Amino acid sequence: MESVNIHEAKTRLSQLLAKAAQGEGFVIAKAGKPIAKVTAIDSPDAGQQKRLGFMKGQFKVPEDFDRMGEQEIADMFGA
Numbered sequence: 001m002e003s004v005n006i007h008e009a010k011t012r013l014s015q016l017l018a019k020a021a022q023g024e025g026f027v028i029a030k031a032g033k034p035i036a037k038v039t040a041i042d043s044p045d046a047g048q049q050k051r052l053g054f055m056k057g058q059f060k061v062p063e064d065f066d067r068m069g070e071q072e073i074a075d076m077f078g079a
Contacts, residue, residue: 003027003034 002016002024009016009028016026016038025039062068 001025001027001037003029005029005032 002019004012004016004026006028009026020026020038021040023040025037027034028036028038
């Protein structure tokens with residue numbers, strides 16, 4: 001993630017915000033110390049991807065899912 005000082009951020013704000021909107025966030029620093037992180041509102045946290053629903057329709061859960069292996073488990077525990 002790019003780090004820019006306050007003066008540079010003020011000078012390049014439109015350019016930096018356009019990059020942030022594309023998913024390339026940046027950090028604003030004062031005297032080299034990070035003070036703010038700017039990212040798109042709908043962007044995932046650092047190191048994370050949006051994964052919810054990415055395999056929708058790819059597989060089907062069997063109707064007997066909650067009973068699969070029922071007899072084998074009962075045999076293992078002597079029931």
